[in-house]
Amino acid sequence: MLLNAGYPLTLVIDNRTLKSQKDYIENISAQLNQYNQASASIDMLDAESPAIGRQMAGALHKGRSILIFLDGNTGVGGIYQRNNRQLRVSFLNKTIVSRSGIATLAHATRTPIIPIISYYKTVDGVEIPYYDCLPAIAPKAIPAEVFVRETTQQLYDLLADYVRRYVDQWESWFYFHKFLDFDALTATSSDEEPVVDAPVTAFRFNEERYSLFKIDQTGYLFDRQTYQAFPLTDDAFDWLHQLEQSSDSTSVEGDSASDGTFIDHWWSQGVLQSAE
Template structure:
């Protein structure tokens, strides 16, 4: 008789077979999604050649399908491999803020903690709650009935005006908080919210991250436990529990928030480098990256023919309209079909400036579309 692990792998194989039959390039919005993904990888992990980006993107889409299946499968949590120091006696341990990332089958952390008897509060964005909240509640209720669990589970929307106070009360009541610390599209910085964010190192870049986790840890006196989820080559899901970050009551709260958030991203960095194809954050990390200041490239001598700056820009069609996408600034410019065709065939033009006119030519050079 097949073991639960064998049956699980068979189901994932079926998911893969179905995925491989889909012509992704015909899917609505695929090109812009991939182009944004590619720009993000290039800006954060520049050592990965652009030629590998599409393969990574396909792997990420498949991993998302696997993760969705895991949320629907009540036995998936029983097959997870637990690594680290804080992997036993969850129910008997004191409350903590479990900080995880959108890597691998990241939803399984909630399933595993609840299965171990932990009273859980899951903090998610409003849109995520509307799209995935019902599925998570259904999964938790399934676990409750299957294993006779009596511990509590609650979802709190991060966008609620009372979210901070609600979560703080829950922590002080002995319940543990689960947070996706790498954010989501709806939790990205907005004008007027500067005091809610901190700047942290992320490889060679810097990004903005909300400091609420550090504040809650310090105010409630509970440790932060980083947890990284990833899927091994044999399809085994792993939850890696890392060393706890413990607040010092008398310490400066702002300094603790800054140090704690930096430690959380430092802890994640090695896993991102090892499993880049499993991080869903590639789809939205550009909303958190701090803009870099660049020196404009010197234009080639006028007697040389200008070339299209493919390192910085990508040409693509969005809803049948030609689009010029700035991979550095994440801006899109709608252009004419004639300009698109010109940029694709610069070598066949004697004088680009004569074709487009002096004003447009100067603008293309200033924007570094041409160099």
Template sequence: MPSAQHLYKQELARCREHFERVNLRKERGYLMKFTTFSANVENIMPFIPRSSHERLFQELLLQQVFTTFDQQCLTAGDLVKFRGAKEAITKPDGPRIYCTYHLGSYRLLTSVLFRRGVDCVLLVGSNMNRHQGDDMLEHIEALRQKHGLTNVFRIVDTGQASAGLTILRELKAGRSLIVYVDGSPETAPQPGEEDKLLSVRFGQRNVLTRKGVGYLSHTSGVPIVPVVSYRQPDLTNVLHCLDPIRPIRQSDREMYCREAMQQLYDAFWSYLTRYPGQWEGWNYIQSFLEPELPKHAMYGRRPEHPAFNEDRYTLCDLEQAPILFDRRLYQTYEITEDLRDLLLNLNTIDSVEGVVGEEMFEELVEMEILH
């Protein structure tokens, strides 16, 4: 009789087979989603060649299919391999703040903790709560029925005004938190929230991250346990528990928040470099990037042989109109078909300025579209 592991991998093979039948490039919005993904990878991991970006993007889309399947499969959590400080996810002697990331089959941590008898509270944004909250509760209830579990599971919507007090009460009641510290589209920084954010190093850029996790840990005295999920090449899911970050109650709260969040991103970085095609955050990390100071162009400098600046800009031929995408600033410009054709065929034109006029030429140079 086939083992549970064999049957599980058989189902994933079916998922892959179905996925590979789809012509992704014909899917609505594919080109812009891929271009944004590519710009994000390039800004944070410039050592990955652009020629590899589409393969990574399609790997991520397949991983999302696998992750959705895992959420529907009650036995997926039983097949997980554990690495590192495994005792951190057995029933602890007190509450923990489990900090994880949107890497691999990231929802499995919740299933595993609940299955092991941990009283836990999942923190989610309002949009995720609306679209996925019921599915998560159904999954947990099915695990409860199957294994006769009696421990507590709750979802807290972090978009609610009373969320902070609710979370502190849950910690004081001995329940552990599950937090995705790499953010989500709905937790992106908003104007006026500067006091809730801090800047951390992340690859070649700095990102803005919310300091609520550090604040909760420091205020409650509850340690942070980083947990990284990833999928091995043989499709086995792994949960790697890293050493806890323990708060020092008498320490400066702001300093602790800053150091704890930097540790969490540093810990994640070593796994992201190994499994870049498994991180869902590539689809939205641009909303968290700390703006860079503009690089001032040398005004008045006219390129003798103007070329299209492919390092900074990408041409996207959409149905409605051609789009010029700025990979540094994440801005899109609708352009005419004539300008698109000109940019694609610069090497056949004797005088670009003669074709577009002096004013347009200077604008193209100033925006670094031509260099």
């Protein structure tokens, strides 16, 4: 939209996207300029560069508009970087770890943030793109820490509202689990009631919390609560898989020394439940 209107634009994207799509983005920009008989320029900045803050401030000083993807949520150190400058915010009933650069830049440069949400509606089998330009969020005369925290939460609340309405259109489902607050998830898990001794007879696979999957030839146990995956030996995977397949209809009783070893271990981890 900004390029179509002839405004100079600075796009902030992660390092991998910058390397793989830089030429494509520049080509699209050139086509738009040719179509509109304009000369709007587009610059691209690496969101993971140590100098990104200074570079964005410089772009604003030159009168350029900056486009940042909130759900990209990356910055210096990459997507997995964690430090005390990041925020923990609520998003879709979970706590995530978020970068704070958007709100920090707005407060430092006294520049308003204009949230824009893109989605589409299908009309007669044709997908029509929409771009909702929401009310600007102007910097306030409050401490930077307060503004950054409140504004970042406000931005995620706006995004969550649209994600709930257009669940299938949000491509970030494929990687957004990387931003979950694993420390909080693990703490919640460890705060549960202690596990009692394993039952003598009937038990079943705890499919409400755990699931099994394989990548290549390696089996894994996935914890839905902490979003962690644990590699399994072939024997352990086969034993749990057999139990998982039978858990819908019946319980299984250990009838060998090997089963007893598995039962004691997986019961203590909460992977097994009583079927009595």
